[in-house]
Amino acid sequence: MADPNSELILLTFNQPATNHNGGKLVFGNDGYLYIATGDGGGAGDPSNYAQNRTSLLGKILRIDVDNTTDNLNYAIPADNPFVNNTEGFRKEIFAYGMRNPWKISVDKTTGTIWAADVGQNAREEIDIIENGGNYGWRRKEGVACYNPSTGCDLPGLIDPVWEYTHASGAGRSITGGFVYRGSQMPLLVGKYIYGDYVSGNVWALDYQPGQTPTNTLLFKVTGNIMAFGEDLDHNLYICLRSGVIQKIVDSLMPQISGFTPASGSVGESTVVTINGTQFNATAAENTVKFGDITGTVTAASATSLTVTIPETIPAGAYPVTVTVNGRTATASTAFQIIKFDQTITFEPIESKVFGDSVVVLQASASSGLPVVFTVNEGTATLRGDTLTVHGLGMVTVQASQAGNARYNAAPVVSRSFAVNKSNQSITFAPIADRTANENPFELEATASSGLAVTFEVASGPVTLSGNVVTLVGAGPVTIRASQPGNENYLPAPEVEQTFTVHPVTSLVPTLTEQTLIYPNPAKKEFYVKTAGTGISNSTLVMYSPIGKKVIEQTLDFSTSQNSAGVAIGHLSKGIYLVQLQIGDKVMKQKLIIE
Numbered sequence: 001m002a003d004p005n006s007e008l009i010l011l012t013f014n015q016p017a018t019n020h021n022g023g024k025l026v027f028g029n030d031g032y033l034y035i036a037t038g039d040g041g042g043a044g045d046p047s048n049y050a051q052n053r054t055s056l057l058g059k060i061l062r063i064d065v066d067n068t069t070d071n072l073n074y075a076i077p078a079d080n081p082f083v084n085n086t087e088g089f090r091k092e093i094f095a096y097g098m099r100n101p102w103k104i105s106v107d108k109t110t111g112t113i114w115a116a117d118v119g120q121n122a123r124e125e126i127d128i129i130e131n132g133g134n135y136g137w138r139r140k141e142g143v144a145c146y147n148p149s150t151g152c153d154l155p156g157l158i159d160p161v162w163e164y165t166h167a168s169g170a171g172r173s174i175t176g177g178f179v180y181r182g183s184q185m186p187l188l189v190g191k192y193i194y195g196d197y198v199s200g201n202v203w204a205l206d207y208q209p210g211q212t213p214t215n216t217l218l219f220k221v222t223g224n225i226m227a228f229g230e231d232l233d234h235n236l237y238i239c240l241r242s243g244v245i246q247k248i249v250d251s252l253m254p255q256i257s258g259f260t261p262a263s264g265s266v267g268e269s270t271v272v273t274i275n276g277t278q279f280n281a282t283a284a285e286n287t288v289k290f291g292d293i294t295g296t297v298t299a300a301s302a303t304s305l306t307v308t309i310p311e312t313i314p315a316g317a318y319p320v321t322v323t324v325n326g327r328t329a330t331a332s333t334a335f336q337i338i339k340f341d342q343t344i345t346f347e348p349i350e351s352k353v354f355g356d357s358v359v360v361l362q363a364s365a366s367s368g369l370p371v372v373f374t375v376n377e378g379t380a381t382l383r384g385d386t387l388t389v390h391g392l393g394m395v396t397v398q399a400s401q402a403g404n405a406r407y408n409a410a411p412v413v414s415r416s417f418a419v420n421k422s423n424q425s426i427t428f429a430p431i432a433d434r435t436a437n438e439n440p441f442e443l444e445a446t447a448s449s450g451l452a453v454t455f456e457v458a459s460g461p462v463t464l465s466g467n468v469v470t471l472v473g474a475g476p477v478t479i480r481a482s483q484p485g486n487e488n489y490l491p492a493p494e495v496e497q498t499f500t501v502h503p504v505t506s507l508v509p510t511l512t513e514q515t516l517i518y519p520n521p522a523k524k525e526f527y528v529k530t531a532g533t534g535i536s537n538s539t540l541v542m543y544s545p546i547g548k549k550v551i552e553q554t555l556d557f558s559t560s561q562n563s564a565g566v567a568i569g570h571l572s573k574g575i576y577l578v579q580l581q582i583g584d585k586v587m588k589q590k591l592i593i594e
């Protein structure tokens, strides 16, 4: 609401004709009031007011309404171009040579003052207003001479940054607008939006100092464009002579209406559907970003985009933008990426025995992140995923994954296993039969554990001292070998070996003649000679120096001969025992093989 009684007339000047009364009052970024004035009308500026700096007509004026000076209700800014002139120029003048500046505006971002100056009957122009600038009228209309019709140029005349001719059909009376600084139409940001009163055309002029401007026809309205307007959000409006006010919107601007799944969670999936409008049905024509991270659009329609977010995206809140053909839609709410859950798969570990002590742990996280192992129970050494167990008992190993920017920590998984005593076995060599008068001998047995084997006599006429057997009579003997185990080994199964101790006997009394073994020493063979013939059931057995039976054969004295040969070429050198049994009588004799 305005108070009519607060009115204060700042400045008054005469208008010689009814037309060309100028366009606009606007405050610049410098806080001063800029006043666009027409040349007074009458066609062709017949009194040449625009070039006459003692007149306020055909000018861009600038005054300071916050201060007063002399008899004025305002002050003259200290840097107005003619503030100190002695030629009678009006100190309010900021720029001159205007015909009928039908709208000026200030680009609040840059401070640039834009003016659209309506031409006489040939050219419509756009000017960027500079302090003290002369914009040519009536000497020039646009870039062309007007009055004089030739040789009009003067040093310092400033040509328009853009113009169009009536002859082109583009229009016949320019209506200036604004440099667009809104957020709804990104393609227009920084461009000067203006139109033509007669044609209804509306353009965007892209002007950058030092570069060739480009001018784009945006659309054409039905009706006469009186003015453009701007709201606090820098949206632009068109005011028609009919009284209709239209808002300028970009009908191709994409809009984001929501997400599926809804903002807050994408769970285990990084695929999200963005719902909205004006998307491009060709997936590759849409650029979707979550913050600075670009998603991959895998399916698209005008109203939905299926997007795969890179799996490397950390958890957090992301502003989402969709850019289609240079137009960017921004979601009203950030999109939440929550940390994913992960689980650990840890293979069970079978129980072990002593010596079977190296375990390769097998665990993996569903995230693919590396699993870390720790020993919680038992004595063991970890090197990476290889566990070396020391000693017996229960071992518990934990597998954990601490998570990262994308994954929650995994629930810890434990595996326990027992390390038991090891089995062992005894290898006990067979024992050769012996004769009761033989010397003591050693038993040979080993345990697979390497532990010492213990012997005992299960039965028979022998005594034991450690592993040394002493014969004390004749008969069958059974020796038992055992290993009782220790802290690492179970007792070994007992093993028994049996042998026979034969009694010491003499030859058959009826063999009165001496029985000979010759030669002795022998090399490849020896002979047995008896006193008589007719003996058919005689058996010869030879034992090696360690008591092992090496030859057993039947000797035949049943025919006329009374001697028989025995081949020994395959035997090693040493002292052997030859045992000849005839019936129940036994004769023994040592034989040296050399």
Ligand SMILES: [Ca+2]
Binding pocket: 097, 117, 125, 135, 136, 137, 140, 141, 142, 160
């Ligand atoms: Ca001009």
